[in-house]
Amino acid sequence: MAALDNTQIREPEVREGVDRETVETVASMAGKYKHGWETDIEMEFAPKGLNEDIVRLISAKNDEPEWLTEWRLAAYRRWLTMEKPLWAMIDYPEIDYQDQYYYAKPKSMTEKPKSLDEVDPKLLETYAKLGIPLKEQMILAGVEGAEEAPAEGRKVAVDAVFDSVSVGTTFKDELAKAGVIFCSISEAVREHPELVKKYLGSVVPQNDNFFAALNSAVFSDGSFVYIPPGVRCPMELSTYFRINAENTGQFERTLIVADKGAYVSYLEGCTAPKRDTHQLHAAVVEIVALDDAEVKYSTVQNWYPGDEDGRGGIYNFVTKRADCRGHRSKVMWTQVETGSAITWKYPSCILRGDDSQGEFYSIAIANNAQQADTGTKMVHLGRNTRSRIVSKGISAGKAQNTYRGLVSMHPRAANSRNYTQCDSLLIGNRCGAHTVPYIEVKNTTSRAEHEATTSKVDDDQLFYCRSRGMDEEEAVALVVNGFCKEVLQALPMEFAMEAQSLVAISLEGSVG
């Protein structure tokens, strides 16, 4: 009896610290969709609609060489013959591809400002809201001499893509010293055509799928990264994507090439204003990893998810693929999907090189009327290739959340390994959680393991938290964060913090 008394007295003290921290963390995340503002910046639009002239116009605006214009046109012609995929468990009205702007550019980009004072204040406001440090703001705004200004805190090179155009890249000089090329893809086409020509479309061909073909035809900008042989990129690279203008589709294209023995960690973040209409986002990300190269690609996808009734929000149709071309290469995808009305996204790894490795860590949260159909493909072609998939799906409100994945071990991929774990959590009884894995093992020495579970938030855990003074929403956020821990741990530091708070925000209003 005495022992029991002791524990009862001691335990609240131990829990106190954790409680307070959780309460504070949760309190600091007040507000629903934080990035729902819209910046009223003068924009230059191409006419609405899509035809060969628009494709040529986008190409001309970017001063592209003939071969790229032709490449785009070939993609456009191919797209016309394709049909949109219907297999995903998502339901959305027909998209009118002629009712979109395919090109929008902030006007203030035309002349270079001398200092931050001359920069369109609205643009600066945008950067400040995105949480970009001052020095990076100057560089992004194209202020002359910004590179020399003193930097604060931890270094992360940022490339910001505003609607269709990359507005600026930071830390260029420092990266150049290491030999790293990090710039917008339009700049890369001008400055490094041989690299772009060699790798563009080599992982995701123009005709790969309906949305990739559309992207190939009309992509307006995006980021380009090249890490030369043996170089460890000195800082994390980051892209912020922002859709701002109304009725504007965003089609960025990212190409990352890690040469032999190179290493890079790349972060991607995205936000959009609150609007009543749906906006289309169809991006393509291509990653090439040569011998011994390693690429980490982390995404915190926080596009506007639409309101409780499913009005507005981004339609996110993204093709992401990594080609582990070299032996012993490694690619790691980490994603936190909290936004978008519709998510259609399958970051994949083609494990071509012997001993190459692919990893996929994902948290997909769908609340209210959101629909997410996301997962990965691990295609084992080389010998001794390894892959690991950890997927955590959380559904709340009226949302539908599907994990769809493929693990394929080809006959030549001897001694390959795969481990897949996909767990789903349901909050409330109007939502759905689905798992659609494909596992194809075509040789004997390989081993594939797949596990999936679906459960609800454990009542005992909730009760425990509630009895310690948390309100129900906080308790759910804490339990869910625990459920996602394995994935959160795979994220780089800054992102892990942001992601953790996002998990809580995304679930707001899901209880009760």
Add this chain to the structure above:
Amino acid sequence: MAGRREQIARARAEATGARLAGQALPSGGAWVTAARREALARLQALGLPDRRDEYWKYTDPTTLSAAEPIAAALFDLKGEPPMFHEMDRLRVVFVDGVFDPAASDDLALAGVEIERLATAAAADIHWARDLYGVLEARGQEPVPRSLATHNTAFAEDGVLIRVTGRTEKPVSLIYLHRAETSDAVLHHCIRLEPGAELTLMENGAGAARFSSVLEVEVGEGARFHHVRAQGRDHERRTHTHIFARLAERGVFKSFTATVNGRLVRNEAFLELLGREAVAHVAGTAVGDGDFHQDDTVFVTHAAESCESRQVFKKVLRNGAVGVFQGKILVTAEAQLTDGYQISQSLLLDEDSQFLVKPELEIYADDVKCSHGSTSGAIDPVQLFYLRSRGVPENEAQGLLVLAFLAEALNEIEDERLAADIRNRLEAWLARHRPA
């Protein structure tokens, strides 16, 4: 310009039309004629499956839906006793898909009404009207299972069983193959009245091409046990469908052992419609060489507190292919569902393939659902352990394979049936040992 999807749909309609041209529905009484006509209309709307269907991603249905079957050599058991031969059972024998009264027992058993479909079809009214083709039609959503619809339209034989009490012995359907190019189409309906109990056995390859549909209605608190052995080392091409509907506290347990065969597709479509219903489907498949075996299972939980289990184990060698497509659907009403699914394969040597698609689709929040799937070779550590204890390599391998199959074999409730099947699997392992 017509889109690709339209072109495919048109091609399917044309192929189905060509396949059905000149094939007349069998004649019969009013109830069966109505059911057959409905099935034909359904079939024309659905179209026959082809390789492009997602549902047939891993198995080619061409030889199953073709007009003519491919010949299969007759298989001689060479004095080996047939399955279940020592058990006391009511034997119902079909030769190449036709009921053989001389070889069968008298169709009389306390608590059961057994009737031949060909006989019942001559009547104008029959209780089977509420079942025949009815459960099959329910099973056409969300994916068409049109081979079963073809069976409903054209089957001329089978058994109709109504169980009103606890049966004293099991009913055993025996399928014999006598003509090399035979094409058997059998359709069985079973209704278990509340509280009734029946064990049904099926064995034998039956024909060069064998199609069977089994529709089972499990009433309140009724129990249905089903154990099936699909012949051994036979060149058959087989597709079977089970459609079952369970009322409150109904129990459905089905086990299938597949030993070789060119092409076998076993589908099960189970609906748990009453509270606390229990459905288990399990299977072991062992294949060597030119063997393709596919288990496709769809379980719908539509009521509270139901339990379902799917346990499938496959042992594959010399280019054998094993497929498993399993799905658990939990509707929003089906709170407190317990759903479990496991599919595993042992690949004994190079070239074998294991292709799996285990799916969950869940709309209720208070559920416990899990699925697992693994594929790999025999664990060298376990093999080493047994070798170090003096067990010869061949025997050690056999032991580990049996241990691997055990979880599925444990699903058979009747010990004698389980022992019989275990012995057959052991014999297969002995015959198919690597040199």
